[in-house]
Amino acid sequence: MKLDATILRYITKDEIRVLTAIEMGMKNHEVVPVQLIESIAKLKRGGTFKIIQGLLKYKLIQHLNKQYSGYSLTYQGYDTLAIHTFMKRGHIREIGSMIGTGKESDIYLCVDNDGNEIVLKLARLGRISFRQVKNKRDYLNGRSRHNWLYLSRLGAIKEFTFMEALHGAGLPVPSPISQNRHAILMSLLPATTLLNVKRMERPQKVLNEAIDIAIRIARLGLVHSDFNQFNILASEDEKIYVIDFPQMVSRNHKNANEFWMRDLECLNSYFSRRFEVECAEFPKLEDIEIERNLDEEIKASGYVKQGLNKKEIEDLEQLNLVNLKEDANLEENEEEEGEEEENEEGLENNEENKENSEESLSEEEEEESKPEEDEN
Ligand code: ADP
Ligand code: MG
Known part of the structure; x- marks a missing residue:
């Protein structure tokens, strides 16, 4: 695509x-x-x-x-x-080459108006496991909003909001630039994934630094849950960065401990295999003091600032993106069959439709729609 x-x-x-x-x-x-x-x-x-x-x-x-x-x-x-x-917002001048593609996103290099390279991430939620997503419809209040458009948008909003919060807390993550629909813009990190790093001068130091970042995230009340060689990047001078936040969970999540252990054990064994260093012992999640509850802050104000309404916040919370990722692994090549149960309801639901139309017209496309109508 x-x-x-x-x-x-x-x-x-x-x-x-x-x-x-x-x-x-x-x-x-x-x-x-x-x-x-x-x-x-x-x-x-x-x-x-x-x-x-x-x-x-x-x-x-x-x-x-x-x-x-x-x-x-x-x-x-x-x-x-x-x-x-x-x-239109003046953030992108040109689209460049694709630099990454995953199960749930495509990543492009872009050029901004000042000629700097920046990164565009397009969420592709449900590309692979649409049926699984559909099965989660009960979580999504049984409404027709379980389509990929909606889910991808929620995924991007979650990622952008977490990126802003982590960036604000001083973590080494990309600088968030802008978010719209299922897309986010961020700074290009001067680094490459650990997977692409064949040799390191000081692997032990890098591993310790990575674990330190996981601990700093835990102090903010969160677990990354996909903290590995694909999402940790290293620069030439071995400074590290972390990306990819749609699956982050609060430490209150029922599987938080499990995700924490999985993150650190996998990273440790990766370093042991590739660079022959390891961390003898890493802290248990419960031993790390929570200094701030970023997840609560985001729920309380971050999402509202992004323009999400109460229902959407609920959906975002209930749509467990960690599970979705795991489902995607199981359900390779699952295509959307397109069930039609909700169409009738949708067709008759003109009132709500009108509401939504007005709401959306007054948002992003105002500039396109208003002037022409006003001309008459
Ligand atoms: P996915 O959700 O598909 O795993 P990621 O956010 O992990 O998407 O990005 C996929 C790949 O794109 C990364 O492994 C990395 O190589 C590259 N990438 C993503 N964001 C950046 C960035 N801000 N700077 C540099 N490379 C990036
Ligand atoms: Mg990734």
């Missing part, structure tokens, strides 16, 4: 409006019928259908014929909306 930067260069205002209309429709519909797209997009000159054909051609949307015919955003379409917003 490659990003096509030329699409972003040439996309028109009307195309963005139609994409945005489909995104809004998807809040209550798995597929969005043309009439609804038209009524949300309200193009001054009409021509919605023609624009839909263009968006289809560029694979920004897909046509689905389920209980009824309609359209839904593809990842490519959702990416386009997020990146378009970053460009």
Whole structure:
């Protein structure tokens, strides 16, 4: 799933409006019928259908014929909306090469307006285990919001919020720049993953430093839960950094001890195999004093600052991203089958739909939508 930067260069205002209309429709519909797209997009000159054909051609949307015919955003379409917003905010000038791809994200180098390289992370939650995600629908209040769009967005918000909090607490993490939809922008670390480091001058010092970072995170009331050679980076002069926060848990999480032990034991055995050093003994989680409860602070104010409502915060809490990661490992190649149980409810739910539309129109796409309407 490659990003096509030329699409972003040439996309028109009307195309963005139609994409945005489909995104809004998807809040209550798995597929969005043309009439609804038209009524949300309200193009001054009409021509919605023609624009839909263009968006289809560029694979920004897909046509689905389920209980009824309609359209839904593809990842490519959702990416386009997020990146378009970053460009409007003046954060990105150019999209560069892909530097990483995981089960739940794609990572791109970008160039900002000052010519600096920065990193774009696009969440791809549910790419692999959509069925598992669907099974978690009960957690998500049984609503139609269990789709990947929603989950990826929650994942990105969680990651960005934690990055801000850790960065603010002085941990060596990327500097958070901006977040929109399922995407986050951060600084490019001058470092490479431990996995790519073949030789080290002072491996024992680096291992001790990594364990020290885990301890500092624990003092903030958190466990990283994916603290390993893939998510720890080292610079040329062997300074280390940590990335990748969607699966972080509070020390109150029922499996926090288990995750803590797994993190440190795996890291220790990695260092022992590759660099022939190890840490004889690392502290138990319960022996580390909690100095601040970052998780509580984020729940109490961080998420609200990001614009999440109460329901979304609940969903984010209940959607256990650690489990999701583990499910993803089990369910390779699981594709979305697309069950239709909620479509009827969605179609009849016009009131709520209207509400959502207005809410969203007044958010990000205001600049696109307002001026044209005001002209008349
Ligand atoms: P995933 O959730 O898919 O594991 P990560 O956040 O771990 O995604 O990023 C995947 C890879 O991208 C990392 O292993 C690293 O090589 C690279 N990467 C991610 N963020 C940065 C960054 N800020 N600076 C440098 N490299 C990064
Ligand atoms: Mg990672």
